[in-house]
Amino acid sequence: MNVALDAMGGDNAPVAEVAGAVAAARAYRIEVLLVGRAAEIRAELDRHETRGLKLDIVEADTVIDMHEPDPARAVRQKQDSSLVRSFALVQNGTAQACVSAGNTGAFMAAALFELKRIPGVERPAIAIVMPTPTGRVLLLDIGANVDCKPEYLAQFGLMGAVYLEHLFGLANPRVGLLSIGEEATKGNQLVQQTFPLLKAMPINFIGNVEGRDLFNGLADVVVCDGFVGNVSLKLIEGLASTISSMLREELTANPVRKLLAAGLRGAFGGLRRRMDYAEYGGAPLLGVNGVCIVAHGRSSPYAMQHALRVAKESVEHHVLDRLRESVAGASPKSQVLSPES
Amino acid sequence: MNVALDAMGGDNAPVAEVAGAVAAARAYRIEVLLVGRAAEIRAELDRHETRGLKLDIVEADTVIDMHEPDPARAVRQKQDSSLVRSFALVQNGTAQACVSAGNTGAFMAAALFELKRIPGVERPAIAIVMPTPTGRVLLLDIGANVDCKPEYLAQFGLMGAVYLEHLFGLANPRVGLLSIGEEATKGNQLVQQTFPLLKAMPINFIGNVEGRDLFNGLADVVVCDGFVGNVSLKLIEGLASTISSMLREELTANPVRKLLAAGLRGAFGGLRRRMDYAEYGGAPLLGVNGVCIVAHGRSSPYAMQHALRVAKESVEHHVLDRLRESVAGASPKSQVLSPES
DSSP: OEEEEETTOSTTTTHHHHHHHHHHHHHHOOEEEEEEOHHHHHHHHTTSOOTTOOEEEEEOOBOOOTTOSOHHHHHHHOTTBHHHHHHHHHHTTSOSEEEEOSOHHHHHHHHHHHHOBOTTOSSOEEEEEEEETTEEEEEEOSSSOSSOOHHHHHHHHHHHHHHHHHHHOOSSOEEEEEOSSSSTTOSOHHHHHHHHHHHTSSSEEEEEEOGGGGTTTSOSEEEOOHHHHHHHHHHHHHHHHHHHHHHHHHHTSSHHHHHHHHHTHHHHHHHHHHHOOGGGOOEEEETBSSEEEEOOTTOOHHHHHHHHHHHHHHHHTTHHHHHHHHHHHTOGGGGTTSTTO | OEEEEETTOSTTTTHHHHHHHHHHHHHHOOEEEEEEOHHHHHHHHTTSOOTTOOEEEEEOOBOOOTTOSOHHHHHHHOTTBHHHHHHHHHHTTSOSEEEEOSOHHHHHHHHHHHHOBOTTOSSOEEEEEEEETTEEEEEEOSSSOSSOOHHHHHHHHHHHHHHHHHHHOOSSOEEEEEOSSSSTTOSOHHHHHHHHHHHHSSSEEEEEEOGGGGTTTSOSEEEOOHHHHHHHHHHHHHHHHHHHHHHHHHHTSSHHHHHHHHHTHHHHHHHHHHHOOGGGOOEEEETBSSEEEEOOTTOOHHHHHHHHHHHHHHHHTTHHHHHHHHHHHTSGGGGTTSTTO
16 A cells, blocks of 8 residues: 655654654555655665665655645645645555645645545544543544534534544444533534534434543544634643643652652653554544545654554545545435434 | 622532631631521531631522523522622622622623623623643633624733733733634634734734643733633643543552652642642633622632632722723724724
């Protein structure tokens, strides 16, 4: 299987990309197409042992900047960029999936431009799998659509359930709607109007969930608009890192504490591993005609490796076909007879 | 100074309320009017040493339930409830402020019913002060208004700045707008339309901030709609408690870890204290004609004590007068000449 990797995308490109590609090629037998400036990629590859691994370079001269103010225009104008070329490789069938840690807005634009929406999909959504003490939760949308209609959110719930069910083999995942109270009447207008639509979807909708329920195992999939999802995600990142820093300060406040804390390295390492998003491997864009995974801009080689793994597994588990079938079966048109419509 | 306390409001009422009132009366010389079922309150008071303290009971027969489905109707129908009576004591001048840990929706309804909005205020907002590693941040609205207009948010920024400036003596507080990117063009429609209005306010508006910036000291006041604020607040509570539980699990996983962790009790206690919201003392409802503080439903006696302290300090620092002046000076009418309008 070929996976196209935008080698110039992230903050640490191409270092993290190449290292992640080498690790993924070795661990999961993926054929990685490294897309970007050939000389830079080759120089980076030379620092790794790559014998027997399937790693190819696809030349792409330009790069879409992480802070590009108009991502959609950049995609139209930079057809030779590493990002657009990566999607083009999926579009023409050379690769079965693509991964980038680059500009998320440009990622979205390139995905829509090259791959188009799955028929019946209102809006594609970016979903992220986050670790919880008892397992994991899929949160979507985390930023693709900042202003949503109820129909979009209802479909996010469907796509999230299908993704989790087929990628993780989790039967009948519980889907919750992020709100500010359990009752169906709680929430803003968008959420209140979404509630009956989610109820009418062929999924295991458990009703509204609250911010605290993201971590307590109540739901497997949590649905929200891209503004709320993005604020939430960055809040989680920020708070987790704040608590870590404060803990470190307390544990190094004097020599005795330092000594005792050194003995507890295993415990703190365990906590860090349980909170580490890296091995959940990037966030799929659900709803376009292709498997594409957006990785965090600050992805480590380990995170890139797992983003490539998730891309491979999405292809192997035919997630795209399952999404197409589900959306076709639960499109608004097929629901004209539901009591809520 | 008299502060009316809804003694029947919270999940631990009247135990936490009475204990908090006793502590506050002793520590800050507040005269607390305990509003609720006299027999229950008296029985609870008898368990404390109250000599020399100014604690009075105001009889109120009924209680508005925490899970009341229609809070506004409950307020209209239960004029003899401990909550409505507490507000009535402020309205008729018997008390200078009131505090309740009861139903937030009913709190809002009673505040509007008894005290009315400050002239020029579009919508009152609930603000909460949260600890950060380097100080504190005021987040508003955390749930009073789930669907907002840009004008509401702009005024929240003004009211938050005035509150922080006068309650904490913090000159020129930095006000940020919660969004999903720093640039003025980032965010949903509501946020994009709010940006120029906040810019035109007579405050130190620093632009958009992101979820992670709640904790890094970038802003003193963070503005959002009540839906996003409430989701965020519960997310923070949930994640902080999740991380604590996971840390506890790791530290008690074996006898050696338990022993070492016992030696680090001071460090963990320090972290807990730095993350403790209790001494920030409840959340003021800003924008009504009276000082009123809503405390967390699960408030401890310590949290109730500090909610009473914040009520007292709000009165002493004339926060209400400052809010009235600022809103009058920055009302939409006075800004017809600003370039954004």
